[in-house]
Amino acid sequence: MTKSLKVDIMTAFFNRLSSIAKKDKNVFFITADHGAWALSHFKEKNPNQYLNIGISEQNMVSVAAGMSLSGHKVFIFTITPFLIHRALEQIKMDVSYPSLPVTIIGNGSSLTYANHGSSHQSVDDVSIINNLPNFEILHPSNNYLAEVAVDYAYNSKKPIYVKLDKGFFANTKIKNHKKGFFKISNTINDIKKKICIFTTGVISHDILKFVKQHNYKNVHIYEIFKIKPIDKKNIVKTISKYNKIITIEEQHINGGIGNILSKIIAESNINIEFKSIGINDFYSKKNGDRNWLRKQYKLDDISLSKQIFK
Numbered sequence: 001m002t003k004s005l006k007v008d009i010m011t012a013f014f015n016r017l018s019s020i021a022k023k024d025k026n027v028f029f030i031t032a033d034h035g036a037w038a039l040s041h042f043k044e045k046n047p048n049q050y051l052n053i054g055i056s057e058q059n060m061v062s063v064a065a066g067m068s069l070s071g072h073k074v075f076i077f078t079i080t081p082f083l084i085h086r087a088l089e090q091i092k093m094d095v096s097y098p099s100l101p102v103t104i105i106g107n108g109s110s111l112t113y114a115n116h117g118s119s120h121q122s123v124d125d126v127s128i129i130n131n132l133p134n135f136e137i138l139h140p141s142n143n144y145l146a147e148v149a150v151d152y153a154y155n156s157k158k159p160i161y162v163k164l165d166k167g168f169f170a171n172t173k174i175k176n177h178k179k180g181f182f183k184i185s186n187t188i189n190d191i192k193k194k195i196c197i198f199t200t201g202v203i204s205h206d207i208l209k210f211v212k213q214h215n216y217k218n219v220h221i222y223e224i225f226k227i228k229p230i231d232k233k234n235i236v237k238t239i240s241k242y243n244k245i246i247t248i249e250e251q252h253i254n255g256g257i258g259n260i261l262s263k264i265i266a267e268s269n270i271n272i273e274f275k276s277i278g279i280n281d282f283y284s285k286k287n288g289d290r291n292w293l294r295k296q297y298k299l300d301d302i303s304l305s306k307q308i309f310k
Contacts, residue, residue, distance in 0.1 A: 012143035014038035016150040032078040061090035068100040080106030080122030099134040103153040109165035110250035118283040127255025137227040139163040180226030196242040200224040203250040244273040253278035
């Protein structure tokens, strides 16, 4: 697995996939005319297991499904909205319905392409894929979890959606990732009102930094890596230790982790204070960098502080 902190999350993902493809000739990768530096390495090492199918996302999904039926382990890749929105019918009928082990890699997680506008931002992909039967959803936040996602998808016999970001992020080996969620904050002090924050993806780094900077002694942070299926039993066990649950996500709250956890809380008859924070049912019509756009969506430090302790 990748050790260097100088490797970005996409390179870590594709380097791991390349090493697997080199050993297993049934692994096949298709891109819809979308590149990445690490893909050049993949293509060089595995030239007969790589195809740029062009700007034809619907066709890519159907081709991947056909290859899967013939025994190939197929990974498909492009910018998330161009794949999840444009090819939804093919994803539903060709992959989800027959439950084929095709892995969809959505590049540009959440607000990655902030400057490109809403057409490139994947803030509703979890909601869409979460409603498709048989699919599992992985959302890695660093290089280690990106590589774990590759291994998980390669060994899975179900459709997988990997919500993949881009850039360089603090890389930590997560020993207890198999539950699908894990604690990333330090030990809580003995304070009466204990708050638990659940988050997912690379925004978890910023939330951890935010909590540390403000020296919040009564807050624990858990990161959800496997969004679907979620480990309901251990989620309930974790929630029962706290007085207040907050979810924070860089995506629409409708159909996101806030909805998933609130459903678990309701069905488990847990009497607890709950708040969901995320993008609240609108698209920003203004463009800026990721931090600027988070402010528009009230996901910046000042907005979070007001919402968490409201």
